[in-house]
Amino acid sequence: MCGIVGYIGFRDAYPIVIKGLHRLEYRGYDSAGVALLNKDEELKVYKKAGKVSDLENFVKDIDTSSTIGMGHTRWATHGAPSDRNSHPHSSGDRKLTIIHNGIIENYNSIKEALLAKGHVFLSDTDTEVLIHLVEDIQHETGLELREAVRVALNRVIGAYAIVIMSADEPNELIAARKGSPMVIGVGKGEYFIASDATPIVEYTKNVIYLNDNEIAYIRRDDLLIKNIDNTVQTPYIQKLELQLEMLEKGGYDHFMLKEIYEQPRSVRDCLRGRIYPQQGKVQLGGIKEYVEKLKNVDRIIIVACGTSWHAGLVGEYLIEEYARVPVEVEYASEFRYRNPIITEKDLVIAISQSGETADTMAAIELAKEKGATIFGICNVVGASIPRLTHAGVYTHAGPEIGVASTKAFTAQVTALTLMAFYIAQQRGTITQSKLIEYLTELNEIPTLIEKTLKTNDHVKVIADKFKDSTNCLFLGRGSSFPVALEGALKLKEISYIHAEGYPAAEMKHGPIALIDEDMPVVFIATKNSSYEKVISNIQEVRARGGHVIAIVSEGDTTVKNMADFVIEIPQTAEAFVPLLATIPLQLLSYHIAVMRGCNVDQPRNLAKSVTVE
Numbered sequence: 210m211c212g213i214v215g216y217i218g219f220r221d222a223y224p225i226v227i228k229g230l231h232r233l234e235y236r237g238y239d240s241a242g243v244a245l246l247n248k249d250e251e252l253k254v255y256k257k258a259g260k261v262s263d264l265e266n267f268v269k270d271i272d273t274s275s276t277i278g279m280g281h282t283r284w285a286t287h288g289a290p291s292d293r294n295s296h297p298h299s300s301g302d303r304k305l306t307i308i309h310n311g312i313i314e315n316y317n318s319i320k321e322a323l324l325a326k327g328h329v330f331l332s333d334t335d336t337e338v339l340i341h342l343v344e345d346i347q348h349e350t351g352l353e354l355r356e357a358v359r360v361a362l363n364r365v366i367g368a369y370a371i372v373i374m375s376a377d378e379p380n381e382l383i384a385a386r387k388g389s390p391m392v393i394g395v396g397k398g399e400y401f402i403a404s405d406a407t408p409i410v411e412y413t414k415n416v417i418y419l420n421d422n423e424i425a426y427i428r429r430d431d432l433l434i435k436n437i438d439n440t441v442q443t444p445y446i447q448k449l450e451l452q453l454e455m456l457e458k459g460g461y462d463h464f465m466l467k468e469i470y471e472q473p474r475s476v477r478d479c480l481r482g483r484i485y486p487q488q489g490k491v492q493l494g495g496i497k498e499y500v501e502k503l504k505n506v507d508r509i510i511i512v513a514c515g516t517s518w519h520a521g522l523v524g525e526y527l528i529e530e531y532a533r534v535p536v537e538v539e540y541a542s543e544f545r546y547r548n549p550i551i552t553e554k555d556l557v558i559a560i561s562q563s564g565e566t567a568d569t570m571a572a573i574e575l576a577k578e579k580g581a582t583i584f585g586i587c588n589v590v591g592a593s594i595p596r597l598t599h600a601g602v603y604t605h606a607g608p609e610i611g612v613a614s615t616k617a618f619t620a621q622v623t624a625l626t627l628m629a630f631y632i633a634q635q636r637g638t639i640t641q642s643k644l645i646e647y648l649t650e651l652n653e654i655p656t657l658i659e660k661t662l663k664t665n666d667h668v669k670v671i672a673d674k675f676k677d678s679t680n681c682l683f684l685g686r687g688s689s690f691p692v693a694l695e696g697a698l699k700l701k702e703i704s705y706i707h708a709e710g711y712p713a714a715e716m717k718h719g720p721i722a723l724i725d726e727d728m729p730v731v732f733i734a735t736k737n738s739s740y741e742k743v744i745s746n747i748q749e750v751r752a753r754g755g756h757v758i759a760i761v762s763e764g765d766t767t768v769k770n771m772a773d774f775v776i777e778i779p780q781t782a783e784a785f786v787p788l789l790a791t792i793p794l795q796l797l798s799y800h801i802a803v804m805r806g807c808n809v810d811q812p813r814n815l816a817k818s819v820t821v822e
């Protein structure tokens with residue numbers, strides 16, 4: 210939610226900031242702005258509603274040379290997307306300016322106090338209130354800027370990642386974080402600041418992840434990090450593993466399509482070094498210290514949002530089936546507010562691609578307070594969630610730029626599959642021979658995903674038939690039910706077609722009323738334990754004139770004879786069907802969205818990481 214970039218050094222800041230904003234645009238894309246210092250050391254702020262490219266057009270004839278600068282790409286919370294609500298926001302005297310990601314929850318009371326003192330606000334944002342507060346503190350107390358920022362941050366409630374520039378301190382950027390991510394890139398005589406490492410990686414691999422409640426005072430040749438209580442912190446410099454080419458489209462029209470096609474690789478990377486099929490062994494280094502816990506655990510609670518929640522539902526089937534531990538899957542946003550019963554005996558698994566989702570983080574904090582052990586399943590290395598949890602497993606899917614999650618989902622399901630078998634192995638709920646059988650088959654999944662991707666041309670033909678639909682139902686049973694939910698979410702978020710996912714058997718309890726000749730119904734009807742039941746559900750739809758698109762196992766003729774279209778996927782064990790059945794659903798949504806002229810990588814109203822609740 211909102212992307213932040215800053216630069217101080219010897220190079221021209223503007224191109225670095227703009228390029229960084231393009232890389233962060235997946236975080237928010239309703240408006241953008243930059244702040245630079247001109248040669249007279251005056252702060253210059255340029256901002257515009259719209260995409261980063263609109264800002265570039267706006268600024269194109271302006272002299273932007275400056276070796277210090279910062280920029281912001283916004284996902285609106287307080288105040289509609291507009292020029293005046295875009296960041297940066299400035300103090301009344303225009304000597305200070307700020308960019309911000311997060312929400313200042315007590316901004317109203319601060320604003321009222323400042324209004325009473327004569328402050329005039331030009332926007333509807335909470336961010337502008339914060340920079341006026343810093344100005345006010347300086348004015349009232351005569352404190353230097355560094356100290357005034359620290360005092361102001363002690364007065365605000367909420368989440369923030371901020372960068373502040375001052376005309377009076379032309380050689381310094383001040384950055385701070387609480388609850389919103391911030392990375393500092395360390396160069397020689399230069400520093401980079403960003404919401405994540407993607408704008409930084411082409412300049413330096415040395416980074417510092419700022420911790421909550423830390424403030425960084427950044428000069429060209431000096432970096433000082435203090436805690437908000439004024440104690441000096443020792444920065445920990447880490448090496449980035451990210452490669453620049455991972456952030457490019459690599460010849461694909463959209464990041465989403467590239468990421469769909471990356472799935473054989475991402476699933477392989479998730480499995481690498483973790484399974485030994487011939488020995489029937491799963492190894493998960495990240496959680497190995499918790500073997501005793503896993504042997505004795507009474508209950509597992511999975512918390513997540515959106516697509517990650519769907520992966521959690523697949524995990525529920527797998528863990529219950531193989532490890533025989535009861536699992537509850539919770540929306541993190543609900544869990545955090547309903548005083549859940551959690552004990553020290555519980556294991557909570559938090560799933561998140563970004564590792565920054567505010568609701569998931571709050572759910573983790575709550576479960577931690579109640580004494581539970583917390584595992585994370587996360588994609589972004591070094592993000593907040595892996596740092597909040599006791600232990601965990603990275604999915605290794607690589608950067609996911611398309612706002613609609615694709616490869617992150619299959620990598621999460623893969624990680625949960627590994628966890629299910631790992632727990633089963635520790636608890637002795639699976640035989641060695643079964644484990645050998647399953648792991649041998651799991652090892653083949655990347656190749657089977659490659660094969661499944663060959664359905665693309667056929668899926669495109671189907672997409673063309675249904676691209677003008679206004680509604681769509683997705684139905685599946687067992688672990689294919691979460692796949693149906695995920696198929697529906699993909700379609701609605703990128704094509705804006707209303708879609709619902711349901712357990713196939715639940716259709717007759719309500720949704721069947723919707724079925725008519727205008728309603729496409731997508732079934733996951735592979736040959737597994739509920740195959741016959743799903744066939745009956747398909748008949749029920751056909752009898753009411755609905756159009757059936759069915760994902761079937763290779764060679765199936767029964768469903769072929771009743772469906773309008775079938776998409777064949779390779780045969781595999783029931784446990785692994787979600788990893789294959791998801792692929793054509795991703796492709797279907799992608800092609801429909803492209804055919805409808807939608808912006809698939811940056812769907813309206815959405816942002817990649819939801820760092821506000």
Ligand code: M6R
Pocket residue numbers: 514515516517560561562563564565566569612613614615698702815817818819
């Ligand atoms: O980064 P997270 O996995 O925590 O994000 C959770 C959801 O916001 C995310 O999956 C969202 O639903 C995606 N837009 C789905 O495509």
